[in-house]
Amino acid sequence: MATVAQTIRLKVLFFGRLKEILGHAEESITSADAATIEQLFALYTARHPELAKFRPSLVASRNQEFAAWDTLLHSGDEVAFLPPVSGG
Amino acid sequence: MTTPLHDDICQLLREPIDLAMLVRHVRAPEDGAIVTFDGFVRNESHNRATLYLDYEAYESMALTKMREIAAQLHDKYKIHRVAIVHRLGRLEIGETSVFIAVSAPHRAAAFDACRFAIDTLKRTVPIWKKEYFEDGAVWADGELPPAPVATPHAKPAS
Numbered sequence: 037m038a039t040v041a042q043t044i045r046l047k048v049l050f051f052g053r054l055k056e057i058l059g060h061a062e063e064s065i066t067s068a069d070a071a072t073i074e075q076l077f078a079l080y081t082a083r084h085p086e087l088a089k090f091r092p093s094l095v096a097s098r099n100q101e102f103a104a105w106d107t108l109l110h111s112g113d114e115v116a117f118l119p120p121v122s123g124g
Numbered sequence: 125m126t127t128p129l130h131d132d133i134c135q136l137l138r139e140p141i142d143l144a145m146l147v148r149h150v151r152a153p154e155d156g157a158i159v160t161f162d163g164f165v166r167n168e169s170h171n172r173a174t175l176y177l178d179y180e181a182y183e184s185m186a187l188t189k190m191r192e193i194a195a196q197l198h199d200k201y202k203i204h205r206v207a208i209v210h211r212l213g214r215l216e217i218g219e220t221s222v223f224i225a226v227s228a229p230h231r232a233a234a235f236d237a238c239r240f241a242i243d244t245l246k247r248t249v250p251i252w253k254k255e256y257f258e259d260g261a262v263w264a265d266g267e268l269p270p271a272p273v274a275t276p277h278a279k280p281a282s
Contacts, residue, residue, distance in 0.1 A: 120266030123251025
């Protein structure tokens with residue numbers, strides 16, 4: 037199955053300790069290497085290796101719904117990486 | 125922020141929560157009971173004296189999840205109105221961080237619904253607290269929300 041890597045534009049949000057590692061809460065990116073949420077996260081661990089250790093304790097969301105890591109991304113999507121929640 | 129169908133209130137606030145106003149909002153002549161949950165800042169965490177807490181949220185998603193909880197309460201319990209309000213920003217010891225009020229004709233449904241609401245909020249609403257101590261600050265241990273493990277298209281055919 038030959039797939040052409042598509043360049044997509046995403047809004048990416050980080051919260052809690054992830055935000056502190058990144059240094060900011062959100063960014064807009066354009067990439068041809070972020071077909072899934074997992075691949076998107078890999079782009080960030082390449083830039084910030086210390087993010088990798090948080091991967092098992094994160095959930096992701098796409099357009100404000102919890103989403104599996106293999107979720108396919110589309111241009112215009114808003115993706116967030118969420119540490120364990122601690123409201124209340 | 126009111127859900128149109130039931131006149132519920134789901135809000136994120138950066139100022140003190142007006143508990144009495146929320147109780148008045150859910151109280152109606154056809155009800156016989158209101159159960160409230162008042163979650164407030166404790167002065168210690170794991171035996172360390174807390175100075176204050178700082179809450180942040182993925183605000184748009186948190187509001188969506190809070191409205192989903194309110195909708196679930198109406199589906200599951202014989203209740204009348206719901207108010208779910210969470211505060212964000214810096215909170216001092218003793219200040220209310222989350223307040224839930226549920227009215228119902230009879231008490232059992234109000235108790236059950238209120239308990240379900242706070243338990244579900246703590247597990248699924250994207251809000252985070254950082255705890256500040258004399259000697260540093262930590263993100264509070266949280267719960268990992270239940271998320272889909274794989275998208276349906278990626279599951280092996282059975």
